[in-house]
Amino acid sequence: MTIKTFLRSACVLLALALILPAATATAQTTLRYAFQGGANSLDPYSLNETFTLGFLGNVYEGLTRRGPDLEIQPALAESWEIVEPTRWRFHLREGVKFHNGNDFTAEDVVFSLERVQAEGSDLTTRVPSDVEIEVVDDHTVDFVLSAPNPILHAEWDTWYIMDKEWAEEHDAVMPTSASGDNESHATFNTNGTGPFRLTDHEPDVRSVMEVNEDWWDEPQHNLDRVVFTPIGSDATRVAALLSGEIDMMYPVPVQDIERVNGNDGTSVMTGPELRTIFLGMDQKRDELLYSDVEGENPFKDVRVRKAMYQAIDIETIKSRIMRGLSEPSALMLSPLMFERSDEFERHPHDPEAAKALLAEAGYPDGFTVGMDCPNDRYVNDEQICQAIVSMLARIGVTVDLNAQPRAQYFAKVLASGGYDTSFYLLGWTPGSFDSHNVLVNLHGCRDDSGKGGPFNLGGYCNEKVDELTAKIGTENDPEKRNDMIAEAFRIIHEEVAHIPLHQQGLAWGVSDNITLEQRSDNQFMYQWVRKD
Amino acid sequence: MIWFVTKRFVQAILVLVVVALIAFAMFRYLGDPVNMMVGIETSIEQRDKLREQLGLNDSVVVQFGRFLERAARFEFGISYQHRKAVSALIAQRLPATLELSLVSVILALAVGIPMGVYTALRRDGLLARIFMTVSLIGVSLPTFLIGILLILFFGVILQWLPTFGRGEVVNIGGWTTGLLTPSGLQALILPAITLAIFQMTLVVRLIRAEMLEVLRTDYIKFCRARGLRTRSIHFRHALKNTLVPVITIVGLQLGTVIAFAIITETVFQWPGMGLLFIQAVTTVDIPIMAAYLMLIATFFVIINLIVDMLYFAVDPRLRVQS
Numbered sequence: 001m002t003i004k005t006f007l008r009s010a011c012v013l014l015a016l017a018l019i020l021p022a023a024t025a026t027a028q029t030t031l032r033y034a035f036q037g038g039a040n041s042l043d044p045y046s047l048n049e050t051f052t053l054g055f056l057g058n059v060y061e062g063l064t065r066r067g068p069d070l071e072i073q074p075a076l077a078e079s080w081e082i083v084e085p086t087r088w089r090f091h092l093r094e095g096v097k098f099h100n101g102n103d104f105t106a107e108d109v110v111f112s113l114e115r116v117q118a119e120g121s122d123l124t125t126r127v128p129s130d131v132e133i134e135v136v137d138d139h140t141v142d143f144v145l146s147a148p149n150p151i152l153h154a155e156w157d158t159w160y161i162m163d164k165e166w167a168e169e170h171d172a173v174m175p176t177s178a179s180g181d182n183e184s185h186a187t188f189n190t191n192g193t194g195p196f197r198l199t200d201h202e203p204d205v206r207s208v209m210e211v212n213e214d215w216w217d218e219p220q221h222n223l224d225r226v227v228f229t230p231i232g233s234d235a236t237r238v239a240a241l242l243s244g245e246i247d248m249m250y251p252v253p254v255q256d257i258e259r260v261n262g263n264d265g266t267s268v269m270t271g272p273e274l275r276t277i278f279l280g281m282d283q284k285r286d287e288l289l290y291s292d293v294e295g296e297n298p299f300k301d302v303r304v305r306k307a308m309y310q311a312i313d314i315e316t317i318k319s320r321i322m323r324g325l326s327e328p329s330a331l332m333l334s335p336l337m338f339e340r341s342d343e344f345e346r347h348p349h350d351p352e353a354a355k356a357l358l359a360e361a362g363y364p365d366g367f368t369v370g371m372d373c374p375n376d377r378y379v380n381d382e383q384i385c386q387a388i389v390s391m392l393a394r395i396g397v398t399v400d401l402n403a404q405p406r407a408q409y410f411a412k413v414l415a416s417g418g419y420d421t422s423f424y425l426l427g428w429t430p431g432s433f434d435s436h437n438v439l440v441n442l443h444g445c446r447d448d449s450g451k452g453g454p455f456n457l458g459g460y461c462n463e464k465v466d467e468l469t470a471k472i473g474t475e476n477d478p479e480k481r482n483d484m485i486a487e488a489f490r491i492i493h494e495e496v497a498h499i500p501l502h503q504q505g506l507a508w509g510v511s512d513n514i515t516l517e518q519r520s521d522n523q524f525m526y527q528w529v530r531k532d
Numbered sequence: 533m534i535w536f537v538t539k540r541f542v543q544a545i546l547v548l549v550v551v552a553l554i555a556f557a558m559f560r561y562l563g564d565p566v567n568m569m570v571g572i573e574t575s576i577e578q579r580d581k582l583r584e585q586l587g588l589n590d591s592v593v594v595q596f597g598r599f600l601e602r603a604a605r606f607e608f609g610i611s612y613q614h615r616k617a618v619s620a621l622i623a624q625r626l627p628a629t630l631e632l633s634l635v636s637v638i639l640a641l642a643v644g645i646p647m648g649v650y651t652a653l654r655r656d657g658l659l660a661r662i663f664m665t666v667s668l669i670g671v672s673l674p675t676f677l678i679g680i681l682l683i684l685f686f687g688v689i690l691q692w693l694p695t696f697g698r699g700e701v702v703n704i705g706g707w708t709t710g711l712l713t714p715s716g717l718q719a720l721i722l723p724a725i726t727l728a729i730f731q732m733t734l735v736v737r738l739i740r741a742e743m744l745e746v747l748r749t750d751y752i753k754f755c756r757a758r759g760l761r762t763r764s765i766h767f768r769h770a771l772k773n774t775l776v777p778v779i780t781i782v783g784l785q786l787g788t789v790i791a792f793a794i795i796t797e798t799v800f801q802w803p804g805m806g807l808l809f810i811q812a813v814t815t816v817d818i819p820i821m822a823a824y825l826m827l828i829a830t831f832f833v834i835i836n837l838i839v840d841m842l843y844f845a846v847d848p849r850l851r852v853q854s
Contacts, residue, residue: 040613040614047570047571048570048571122570122571122574122578123571124575125575183615183616183617187614187615202624202803203614203621204614206803229697229801232807232811233798235680235683236799239680239696240687240696242688243691243694243695245687245694376814405814406568407564407815408562411563411567415579416566416580416583431571449576454576455572
């Protein structure tokens with residue numbers, strides 16, 4: 001072939017490429033969507049993180065699942081009952097098959113329990129460590145607890161059941177440990193019971209799923225195929241939706257919401273998310289690490305904490321920074337997760353009262369404190385911190401802001417960094433959707449290594465709250481339990497253990513040709529997607 | 533010649549060790565990889581255990597020694613995030629980056645050389661002035677902005693070209709190529725242009741300056757005096773002699789293009805090594821970062837070597853001296 005003919009054919013090829021439409025139309029209904037990150041490991045026990053688990057939730061299933069409003073529904077277990085306070089009986093669904101054709105039986109549940117608790121699993125909190133499992137028959141299992149636990153199954157919608165034979169056959173009995181020297185079959189392959197089967201997966205590039213024709217439940221979607229692409233750059237993700245190359249993407253950056261809504265054929269679905277953003281203060285050290293106050297810790301004084309709280313104008317943060325996409329919160333968890341949350345109200349925004357409180361506490365001229373803030377973790381996290389800096393300046397508190405990427409931020413403020421912070425911004429979603437999780441992790445009295453309340457970075461401590469927390473953990477009666485939760489929350493609120501800010505909003509960009517359900521836990525389930 | 537290559541080879545190893553050392557000294561300031569590998573609720577004990585198992589508690593020197601020892605056997609470990617062998621991950625992503633880089637360098641040369649020659653010959657022409665102004669914009673606009681503008685115009689407004697990704701690829705013996713499918717070619721156009729623009733303007737300016745110089749030399753005057761055709765003077769005699777510096781710069785730039793494809797890859801979600809690297813930086817995935825930096829350093833070393841050897845081929849005077 002001479003150069004000339006080569007060039008000519010190259011030109012023809014190029015021209016053809018330009019003329020041919022981007023997507024060749026087929027009879028198949030394909031959902032194409034994007035998220036800012038990807039699912040790195042397909043092993044359902046290797047990372048306890050919303051996106052990964054949500055993504056795998058289309059392939060794998062747990063004994064329970066959650067509906068559009070997060071209500072717990074039966075899935076691989078048809079029903080369950082508490083036969084004794086410490087014995088839960090699960091009746092497993094019959095006739096369910098894994099994607100490789102194997103039958104789902106009690107044996108698989110036993111195997112999955114062992115595997116989720118094994119070393120290397122990041123989901124060990126799904127099941128209390130001292131649970132015993134007893135197989136009653138092929139489709140009935142009992143979970144025997146050491147103490148009553150009213151929320152035993154609360155997180156089981158993301159404890160996915162794996163096939164024992166498949167795992168043994170492929171040498172994937174142990175969870176894919178992050179520190180392993182070997183790759184695991186389960187990291188790149190899946191074998192679930194869910195509505196979709198994964199047919200192609202290139203980590204961080206593209207994943208393709210096809211509908212599982214043999215699924216036990218009635219599909220509510222009308223899809224044949226799903227193509228997922230992670231798109232990290234915000235602008236590119238928005239452009240991909242606007243140009244019609246994808247049908248759905250999330251999250252939509254708040255500053256682009258108007259643009260997506262203004263475009264023909266796309267709109268933004270917003271809704272409340274479960275994550276609560278809050279501020280914390282070091283109340284444990286006798287002297288703050290980052291402050292000009294010497295010899296004492298101003299945050300040990302409830303009046304100072306309340307002054308900080310009342311200095312913050314949450315409505316301005318909502319309107320200016322979050323562009324309306326946030327719900328100010330009086331509690332440390334979403335109102336969706338505690339039915340009596342309407343009994344609580346934020347301490348009002350009142351700079352004058354805040355100044356008076358500071359003066360009363362002996363800081364009429366305020367003080368200086370260093371603040372740690374992530375800048376790539378939560379929606380507009382750095383801007384929120386900047387706004388807080390200027391709001392606190394109005395009551396005389398000077399804040400030195402240290403905003404850094406999450407890798408550095410978490411290394412500094414968490415237990416591994418020795419809780420190296422005086423004042424910080426953090427977000428928290430209780431995995432169990434329950435108050436108990438918030439009380440333990442964020443409010444439990446802790447020692448220097450974090451035992452007791454690992455994510456209570458500021459070290460707030462109240463014996464009474466700890467006592468209530470312990471009781472809440474084992475109380476099976478919902479009425480009594482809620483009373484105690486309310487009491488604990490009341491104490492926390494009055495003592496300003498933290499300064500809750502808001503629940504950030506969800507923003508999903510959706511093309512007009514599809515309908516879907518937006519779940520507040522930010523998991524995207526193809527099961528409810530219809531595309532015309 | 534053999535002596536020359538051996539000398540270069542020894543230097544190359546030294547360069548690689550130094551690169552690795554600097555890289556390792558920097559990793560500790562990136563944050564804690566363990567927090568990026570687990571969910572928020574993972575207990576402190578589990579985190580500590582993981583940190584211990586990964587050897588992150590060892591001193592930098594020990595970690596570096598371990599890395600060198602493994603790297604000597606071409607083992608780069610398992611990615612923290614992907615739980616996959618780093619060598620396999622990079623091998624998977626390499627074709628995308630190389631294809632993009634090569635196409636954009638070819639594009640830069642194919643457009644840049646004629647433009648450079650033209651602006652040198654018609655220095656005061658209107659078109660030449662336009663070319664020079666455009667090339668000034670090309671030099672001064674940052675790559676990500678060019679990329680986003682192209683996406684906006686051709687992807688969102690005109691909807692002619694895809695805004696992200698690589699399209700359909702064909703796998704030929706482990707090498708994935710997008711050059712053989714229509715969607716792959718379409719997807720290549722915008723990122724290649726984005727990456728090529730800076731190189732192109734560089735080539736235009738370089739060729740123009742060299743060309744102007746050569747055109748003033750005596751032998752060009754003799755050519756004219758002999759009555760050779762203008763075209764032959766310009767292209768056979770003048771252009772050929774401007775090529776030595778162009779080869780140097782373009783060769784060195786090829787390394788830069790591969791290394792700095794990072795930005796273009798991020799903007800276009802181009803699944804190459806740069807994207808892999810930038811994600812590794814945000815999640816402190818040390819095995820990927822280390823391997824990537826070593827690979828890029830190796831590329832630079834090899835390209836330099838080839839450029840040096842090309843001089844021998846192009847310039848007869850060097851051969852005489854040696």
